[in-house]
Amino acid sequence: MGVEGYRPPVVIDGCQYANWDREVFEQMRAGGVSCVNATIVYWENTRETLTRIAEWKRHFADNADLIVHAKSAADVHQAIADGRTAVTFALQHCSPIEEEIDLVEILHDLGVRYMQLSYNNQSVLATGWMEAEDPGITRFGREVIAEMNRLGMVIDMSHSAERSTLEAIEISTRPIAVTHANPITWRDTKRNKSDAVMKALGESGGMLGFSLYPHHLAGGSDCTLPAFCQMVAETAELMGVDRIGIGSDLVQKQPDSVVDWMRSGKWTKQTNASLTWPAPTSWFAGNHDLPGIAQGLLDTGFAKSDVDKIMGGNWLRFMESAFEPAG
Amino acid sequence: MGVEGYRPPVVIDGCQYANWDREVFEQMRAGGVSCVNATIVYWENTRETLTRIAEWKRHFADNADLIVHAKSAADVHQAIADGRTAVTFALQHCSPIEEEIDLVEILHDLGVRYMQLSYNNQSVLATGWMEAEDPGITRFGREVIAEMNRLGMVIDMSHSAERSTLEAIEISTRPIAVTHANPITWRDTKRNKSDAVMKALGESGGMLGFSLYPHHLAGGSDCTLPAFCQMVAETAELMGVDRIGIGSDLVQKQPDSVVDWMRSGKWTKQTNASLTWPAPTSWFAGNHDLPGIAQGLLDTGFAKSDVDKIMGGNWLRFMESAFEPAG
Numbered sequence: 001m002g003v004e005g006y007r008p009p010v011v012i013d014g015c016q017y018a019n020w021d022r023e024v025f026e027q028m029r030a031g032g033v034s035c036v037n038a039t040i041v042y043w044e045n046t047r048e049t050l051t052r053i054a055e056w057k058r059h060f061a062d063n064a065d066l067i068v069h070a071k072s073a074a075d076v077h078q079a080i081a082d083g084r085t086a087v088t089f090a091l092q093h094c095s096p097i098e099e100e101i102d103l104v105e106i107l108h109d110l111g112v113r114y115m116q117l118s119y120n121n122q123s124v125l126a127t128g129w130m131e132a133e134d135p136g137i138t139r140f141g142r143e144v145i146a147e148m149n150r151l152g153m154v155i156d157m158s159h160s161a162e163r164s165t166l167e168a169i170e171i172s173t174r175p176i177a178v179t180h181a182n183p184i185t186w187r188d189t190k191r192n193k194s195d196a197v198m199k200a201l202g203e204s205g206g207m208l209g210f211s212l213y214p215h216h217l218a219g220g221s222d223c224t225l226p227a228f229c230q231m232v233a234e235t236a237e238l239m240g241v242d243r244i245g246i247g248s249d250l251v252q253k254q255p256d257s258v259v260d261w262m263r264s265g266k267w268t269k270q271t272n273a274s275l276t277w278p279a280p281t282s283w284f285a286g287n288h289d290l291p292g293i294a295q296g297l298l299d300t301g302f303a304k305s306d307v308d309k310i311m312g313g314n315w316l317r318f319m320e321s322a323f324e325p326a327g
Numbered sequence: 328m329g330v331e332g333y334r335p336p337v338v339i340d341g342c343q344y345a346n347w348d349r350e351v352f353e354q355m356r357a358g359g360v361s362c363v364n365a366t367i368v369y370w371e372n373t374r375e376t377l378t379r380i381a382e383w384k385r386h387f388a389d390n391a392d393l394i395v396h397a398k399s400a401a402d403v404h405q406a407i408a409d410g411r412t413a414v415t416f417a418l419q420h421c422s423p424i425e426e427e428i429d430l431v432e433i434l435h436d437l438g439v440r441y442m443q444l445s446y447n448n449q450s451v452l453a454t455g456w457m458e459a460e461d462p463g464i465t466r467f468g469r470e471v472i473a474e475m476n477r478l479g480m481v482i483d484m485s486h487s488a489e490r491s492t493l494e495a496i497e498i499s500t501r502p503i504a505v506t507h508a509n510p511i512t513w514r515d516t517k518r519n520k521s522d523a524v525m526k527a528l529g530e531s532g533g534m535l536g537f538s539l540y541p542h543h544l545a546g547g548s549d550c551t552l553p554a555f556c557q558m559v560a561e562t563a564e565l566m567g568v569d570r571i572g573i574g575s576d577l578v579q580k581q582p583d584s585v586v587d588w589m590r591s592g593k594w595t596k597q598t599n600a601s602l603t604w605p606a607p608t609s610w611f612a613g614n615h616d617l618p619g620i621a622q623g624l625l626d627t628g629f630a631k632s633d634v635d636k637i638m639g640g641n642w643l644r645f646m647e648s649a650f651e652p653a654g
Binding site: 043045095098099100101102121122123124127130131132133134135136138139140141143147265266267268269270 | 372450460
């Protein structure tokens with residue numbers, strides 16, 4: 001394994017969700033991946049989230065030669081020095097805090113470093129992109145943003161709707177992230193982000209991770225690497241080259257039933273049993289393909305120093321401040 | 328105990344929340360109360376709700392001469408025949424279903440017959456009256472309304488905001504309830520209901536329970552019985568005398584700390600420790616005072632047959648259909 005291509009000193013992926021096993025962790029090493037921000041839950045409640053964290057503890061114990069849990073940027077630096085891949089914990093929805101603000105700190109203690117204020121639906125904090133209406137950040141949402149700001153947990157608005165996202169950027173006293181999305185002008189789905197959101201995100205010191213999930217790509221599974229890299233170049237113009245990174249939304253080894261889980265959770269009796277995973281692009285099917293993207297960015301005309309930023313340097317610099325408790 | 332006044336054949340209170348004990352149950356009998364719809368939780372999650380239900384099982388076992396759990400209108404009729412007070416279970420918020428639609432049926436199996444789609448804040452189903460914005464019923468909200476319609480669990484919008492309430496009336500295929508509120512034109516708080524809501528509620532076959540909580544009364548704790556009864560008469564004109572009842576929101580024996588619990592739940596670190604219960608009116612401090620209200624309605628000019636409807640007949644007729652599973 002290990003695709004040809006430029007190998008940046010730091011490679012960080014802002015969003016992945018695999019049926020994690022040793023082979024996946026080996027692919028991380030083959031790809032020279034410094035850090036993966038791992039989705040640990042979608043719709044799980046508190047108790048279920050603890051089980052997901054416990055499963056990760058087993059992964060770390062069983063694969064200590066390959067991966068290590070990171071709670072700080074210093075942990076990521078250490079992982080790089082040790083030749084291991086750091087794994088940060090992310091929640092795609094706020095269900096793990098179960099309407100209890102003190103659980104934000106409990107989950108932070110356990111190593112959670114990113115939380116989406118909503119997944120696709122209206123949450124108690126913010127609105128998801130699939131709702132018809134978006135009233136913005138709720139009363140509880142304002143409290144949770146303040147608490148995440150205090151602790152150094154990153155607010156992620158990847159699946160949130162437009163107004164909620166803009167308000168989160170405005171209300172948060174610290175930069176936020178959209179860990180996995182692309183410009184809506186490139187692939188027209190409300191799941192992607194408007195120029196207004198991306199500009200506000202960039203101006204506030206936030207980060208956008210570019211998604212490689214086919215439903216977020218122009219042309220879907222047929223999207224080419226040059227087309228993807230051209231989109232990155234245009235977004236760099238809009239947001240600044242310091243505000244962008246990779247957030248591949250890579251899914252590996254998950255059965256098709258997980259698509260239904262992501263879509264339907266526990267909130268509807270209408271299942272989508274016919275849903276399947278989209279085929280990956282020919283040039284990105286796993287962590288081992290990340291060097292190929294670095295090479296594609298070079299080929300598109302990015303300076304090597306900018307490729308280094310986009311492939312991981314920006315995420316690492318972001319983590320260096322974002323994971324620190326409020327001063 | 329037992330205040331002077333007309334004693335209707337059926338007396339039903341659509342909302343109470345006491346620190347329940349035998350003395351309170353004795354007051355129910357003294358007041359000739361046929362049925363009380365008891366709030367069993369405000370912000371509790373699933374597991375905590377099971378404990379609240381278990382506590383009620385102890386109340387029923389220890390006070391079997393006074394009270395009995397009612398899951399159907401037939402149970403209420405039987406309680407009346409037996410000289411006991413029937414108790415129905417109500418949730419003031421949807422937190423007990425924890426974003427899991429199948430838990431609606433689980434809670435229904437355990438005897439829950441009313442659920443508010445939101446308390447004061449934005450919920451995953453609908454919007455509470457204290458939010459600045461009200462986007463209406465959410466995607467999940469539509470699913471839960473259909474499930475409650477199927478099972479025969481009553482949708483209660485007492486604490487919900489205007490648009491959400493109107494949409495719930497529209498989306499629900501069965502009549503809904505506002506178990507405890509008054510007209511906003513009488514006491515100007517967004518917690519009370521507009522003419523538009525009350526008309527839509529009445530026209531759809533729903534029920535409004537008049538609140539006796541001082542914050543919902545014109546003049547607060549100084550509100551007079553004739554003023555209250557005059558408001559009832561005017562609302563009867565608006566909604567129809569078949570669509571109104573009592574939903575006193577009576578709170579007994581709760582410490583002031585419970586006001587903070589109702590207001591802050593677990594969703595904010597800002598406590599309201601200085602909040603206290605408002606003093607009750609001179610004419611309504613407990614179940615034993617309900618006959619006095621019946622007398623007040625007679626004195627205001629209501630026919631005895633209409634007083635019987637308002638004091639309990641309407642709620643009983645509503646339950647006869649609303650608690651049945653969908654045909």
